[in-house]
Amino acid sequence: MRMIFEPNFKKAEQAAYQLHEIANITALPVKVRKIDKHFKDLKIKPYKWFAKEWGITHEETIRLLGSDEGCCFHWKQQDIYLVLYNEKVENQARIRWTIAHELGHYMLKHNLKSQRSILGRGGVPDKEYDMYEKEANCFARNFLAPPVVITNLPHWDTYLIGELCNISFEASTHTFEFYKNGKKIGVRYSLGSKIGLRFKQFVFKVSNKKYCKNCNVSFVSETARFCECCGSDQLTRTLFLNQGDDIEMIYPVVYSADESGKVNICPRCLNEEMHPAGDFCPQCGLEVVNRCDDISYYSNHAPVFNCEAVLSPNQRHCHVCGCQSTFLRNGVLEPWEKIKEKAGQTTVLSEGFSKNPSL
Structure with a gap:
């Protein structure tokens, strides 16, 4: 009876999604080298590890495994699967694809189906080998670039x-x-x-990632017309995650806020007991909601909020109109120029709040 070897792309696609779920992957790029921690019968190792375990050279490893890039090896004595990759391949992105490809062989149980410890051309009929390779490539594509x-x-x-x-x-x-x-x-x-x-x-x-050309920070906002950090209107949309300094890293939110924007700890006196109906610290009188500072005053000193935007605790400027925030005006937050000067362009700060906010 003649065997027909047709790749099951739907199954490969679903296997990739299944691994997303098993490894709780919700963002890209996928950290492929850490996938083995979710399985008891799987290890992801470089060729140098394999060479040391077997007491052979790197060149002998390549000949034994039948590939100068990687393979999925079923170690029957230990009943585990080894996804092995050649760490000497210069293109690290190519190594990531190789690991994902070999994970496809593992997830789709190609070693078991072919009854081979190592899948390789010559070990199984060409059409069967091609079927496994196409399924593994389909898996890698859907896993790394869903x-x-x-x-x-x-x-x-x-x-x-x-x-x-x-x-x-x-x-x-x-x-x-x-x-x-x-x-x-x-x-x-x-x-x-x-x-x-x-x-x-x-x-x-x-x-919805925005990049500010003026202060070199990036942040996520659907509606921002001005930079949350410096107030500049020199914003552009960017789809690249590594463009600019992440505003949450350079200027982190030290104190969390509730739905109304009120922080849970007073940044000035560190009081933790806030009145549920008030927006001011009952101990030092600091307003504990960071607002747009586009404010004018009546003769009786009652404030009128022209913009009315409530801001996140680490915003130095309003994303709607570009005006400074009340936290910046009150000295709760230091000016972005000072933070950048102290931290450097790529250093991550542990605190973005001023240590001595003005009274």
């Missing part, structure tokens, strides 16, 4: 896919062409699906 993420971005191309997913130019080119052709024939991936809901927050973050 289409529900890529195709729901406002713009996507080869370069973005490569940067966002940390995959090689070759892999990102094939991925882009595949998703583009799918879109042409009406293939759609909903953020309301099970896999879509897993990445929905990440898609929102990437789609």
Whole structure:
């Protein structure tokens, strides 16, 4: 009886989504080298580890495993699977794809189906080997660059896919062409699906990231017209996660706020007992809601909030009108220039609040 070997791409796609769920992956790029911690019968190791365990050279390892890039090896004596990769491959993005590809063999149980410890051309019929390879590549594409993420971005191309997913130019080119052709024939991936809901927050973050050309910070906002850090209107939309200093890292939120914007600890006197109906610290009188400082006053000194935007605790400027925040005016927050000067362009601060806010 003649065997027919047709790749099951749907099964490979679902296996990738299953691994997203097992490893609780909700953002990109996927940390492929840490996947083995979720399985008792799987280890991800470099060739140098394998060479040392078996007492052989690097070149002998390549010959034994039948690949100069990587393989999925079933170690029958220990009943474990080894996803092995050649750490000497210079392109780290290519190594990531190799690991994901071999994870595909593991998740799809190709070693078990082929009854081979190592899958390799010559060990199984060519058509069967090609079927396994196509399924593993399909798995790697969906695992590292899930289409529900890529195709729901406002713009996507080869370069973005490569940067966002940390995959090689070759892999990102094939991925882009595949998703583009799918879109042409009406293939759609909903953020309301099970896999879509897993990445929905990440898609929102990437789609709404703003970069300030003036102070070199980035932050997430759907509606911001001005920089939350310096008040500049020199904002651009960026889909690249590494563009600019993350405002949450350089200027972190030290004190959390409730739904009304009130912080849980007074930044000035560190009082933790706030009156539920008031917006001022009962101990030192500091307003504990960070607002837009676009304020004018009546003759009786009653404030009129012209903008009325309530800001997050680490905002130095209003994202709606660009005016300074009340926390910046009151000395609760230090000016962004001073923070940058002390921290340097890429240093992460442990605290973004002034140690001596003015009374």
